[in-house]
Amino acid sequence: MTSEGMRDPKHYQLGKTQFDPDLIKEVEARGGKNAQMCYQCGTCTAGCPMTQRSGLRVRTVMRKANLGMREVLDDPDLWLCTTCYTCSDRCPRRIIATDAIIALRNIATQEHKVPMSMIKIMGSIAKTGHGVPNSEGNMKKRVLLGLPENPPTTHTYPEYIKDINKILEVTGLLKIKEEMEAESQ
Amino acid sequence: MKEYNFFLGCIAPNRYPGIEASAVKTSRKFDIDLQDFKGASCCPAPGAFGSMDVDAWIALGARNICLSEKEGKDIALICNGCYKSLFEANHRLKANPELKEKINSILANIDTEFQGSIEVRHLIDILYNDVGTEKVKESVEQPLTGLNVAIHYGCHLLKPKFDRTFGSSERPRFFDELVEALGATSVDYKEKMMCCGAGGGVRSYKVDLALDMCNEKLYNMVQANADVVVNVCPFCHLQLDRGQVEIKEKFGDVYDLPVLHYNQLLGIAQGMNPEELGLDAHEISVEPLLAKIL
Numbered sequence A: 001m002t003s004e005g006m007r008d009p010k011h012y013q014l015g016k017t018q019f020d021p022d023l024i025k026e027v028e029a030r031g032g033k034n035a036q037m038c039y040q041c042g043t044c045t046a047g048c049p050m051t052q053r054s055g056l057r058v059r060t061v062m063r064k065a066n067l068g069m070r071e072v073l074d075d076p077d078l079w080l081c082t083t084c085y086t087c088s089d090r091c092p093r094r095i096i097a098t099d100a101i102i103a104l105r106n107i108a109t110q111e112h113k114v115p116m117s118m119i120k121i122m123g124s125i126a127k128t129g130h131g132v133p134n135s136e137g138n139m140k141k142r143v144l145l146g147l148p149e150n151p152p153t154t155h156t157y158p159e160y161i162k163d164i165n166k167i168l169e170v171t172g173l174l175k176i177k178e179e180m181e182a183e184s185q
Numbered sequence B: 001m002k003e004y005n006f007f008l009g010c011i012a013p014n015r016y017p018g019i020e021a022s023a024v025k026t027s028r029k030f031d032i033d034l035q036d037f038k039g040a041s042c043c044p045a046p047g048a049f050g051s052m053d054v055d056a057w058i059a060l061g062a063r064n065i066c067l068s069e070k071e072g073k074d075i076a077l078i079c080n081g082c083y084k085s086l087f088e089a090n091h092r093l094k095a096n097p098e099l100k101e102k103i104n105s106i107l108a109n110i111d112t113e114f115q116g117s118i119e120v121r122h123l124i125d126i127l128y129n130d131v132g133t134e135k136v137k138e139s140v141e142q143p144l145t146g147l148n149v150a151i152h153y154g155c156h157l158l159k160p161k162f163d164r165t166f167g168s169s170e171r172p173r174f175f176d177e178l179v180e181a182l183g184a185t186s187v188d189y190k191e192k193m194m195c196c197g198a199g200g201g202v203r204s205y206k207v208d209l210a211l212d213m214c215n216e217k218l219y220n221m222v223q224a225n226a227d228v229v230v231n232v233c234p235f236c237h238l239q240l241d242r243g244q245v246e247i248k249e250k251f252g253d254v255y256d257l258p259v260l261h262y263n264q265l266l267g268i269a270q271g272m273n274p275e276e277l278g279l280d281a282h283e284i285s286v287e288p289l290l291a292k293i294l
Helices: A003-007 A022-029 A043-047 A058-067 A070-074 A076-080 A086-090 A097-110 A116-128 A136-144 A158-170 A173-184 B017-028 B046-052 B054-071 B080-095 B097-110 B123-131 B133-138 B174-180 B207-223 B234-251 B262-269 B287-293
Strands: A012-014 A017-019 B002-007 B032-036 B075-077 B120-122 B148-152 B228-231 B259-261
Touching (some): A022 A058, A058 A097, A070 A076, A070 A097, A116 A158, A116 B046, A158 B054, B032 B123, B046 B054, B075 B123, B080 B234, B123 B133, B207 B234, B228 B234, B259 B262
Parallel strands (some): B002 B032, B228 B259
Antiparallel strands (some): A012 A017
16 A cells, blocks of 8 residues: 555555545445445346446446445446346345446546437437437328327427426536537537 | 326337327227327436436436326326336335435426326336236237237336336236237247347447347347237337347348337237338338238
8 A cells, every 4th residue: 555545544545546435335325225235246247238248247346336446437338238227136135236337327427437429318308308309201200190290299399498408407417518518529 | 088198208209100109099999098298308318317417317307297297197108218217206206205305406496396196107007907908808800810929028117126016027927918918929039038238328329239239139039930029118119120220231130020019019909000000110121020910
C-alpha cells in the first residue's frame, strides 16, 4: 500500500488499484439491494447468455463493486448486459444482480461514462416523446390499416413534451446530455 | 365492455402498426375496449433509460400512469419493455412510501401527483386471467391445426419474478396454453427462455452481439421444426424479424422464419385477413405460414 493511499482512511490503494468502500453502498442505495450479500458462487455468470460471447462476467462485476474498485465503471462490457434478469432469478442470495449493474450504470452516467447510443435515445424522447419515433413509411402502413397517420401519443399531442423535458431537467439528465454532446464534438 | 387506456409505446405504433391494429380488433371479440391514450409517450425504454437514471425512468413512467389515473382507467399494454417500465413503476410506487414521496417531488414540477389508483396490465395477462383460454378457444373460426409455434415469452414479462405475478420464469405455461387454445402446437426448443438479445440498450450499443444472441435462438427454433415464432413484445418482435435480415447480411445465416405477435396469430385464428393484421409489413414473409393454415 502506498503512503498516498494511507492518508485517506476511506480510500485504499494497492498498486495502481483504488478501493472505495462507499461504492457498494451507493450501488445498494441506487437499487442494487443486498449486493453486499454476494458470496461469489458464480451462478450469475454460468447462466448469463452474454458470457459466452463477450467479456461480461457478472460475478466479476459483483466482486469489483464489493471491493470498491471504481474501474468497473470504465469497463465497456458493463453495457453488454441485456437486463434479462436470468442471473437475478437464480441467485441463491436473492441479490438482483441486474439491478446492481443498472445502479453501476447510473453511477457511470453521472461521471459521463454512458455510451452515446443511450444519450441519443434520451435526445429522441426529449424531442418527440418517443425513443423510436414515427416515420413516413410507417405512416403509410398505419393509414392502410385504418389507423391515423400518427398514434394518439405525444406525436399527436406535442404539448405534453414539455413535461417530459421538465422531468429530464430536474433529474439532471438533460444537463448530462448537453455536456456529453458538447464533449463529443 | 371493459375499458382500458391502451398504452402503445414506440415500436408497435411506429414500426409494426399491425400489432397495434390486431390488438384492438381481437380484443373487441372479448368485450375489451382498448381506447386511445392521449398524451402518452415512450414508457421510457427500461434498458436504455433505466440504465442512465432509475429515478428519472420511474418519474417518466409515472407521468404516463398519472395521465391515466386522471381518467380513472386501468392501462393495458402489449410490450414487455413497456410492461417493465409501467408495471414496476406502479408497483414500486404503491409499495414504497419513501420512493413515492421522492418521485412525487419530481412530478410536482409538472403539477402531477402519483395516487396509486389504477392497475397496469399486459394484454396477455388479461387474456389468460380475465378472459381465459376457454373463451379464447371459442373465438376461433380458423383453427391453426398442424402449425408448429416457437413461443418467445420475452424476459421482462416474467423477470424479475419477485416483481411479477406469473410465477415460474424458468418453465412458464400460460402463453403456451393461449397458443394451444388456437389449435396450434407449441414446440419445445433448446434454451426456450433465453433472451432475444435486444434489451438493456445492447441493440443500439453493440448490435453484432445482440444479433449473435438472436441467431442462436432462431437456430434452436428452426431445429425444433418451428413454422413461426410468436412473441408478446414488439421490441423482441423487431429483433427477431428485422434481425433476420441483419443476421443474413452480417453472418450469412438464413432462416426465413415468420414472426408474429400473439395478437396477430389470434387475429388469423379469429378469421381476420392478413392485410388487416398488418402481416404484409413484416420483413420476413409470412406467406409460407399462411399457405400452411389457410
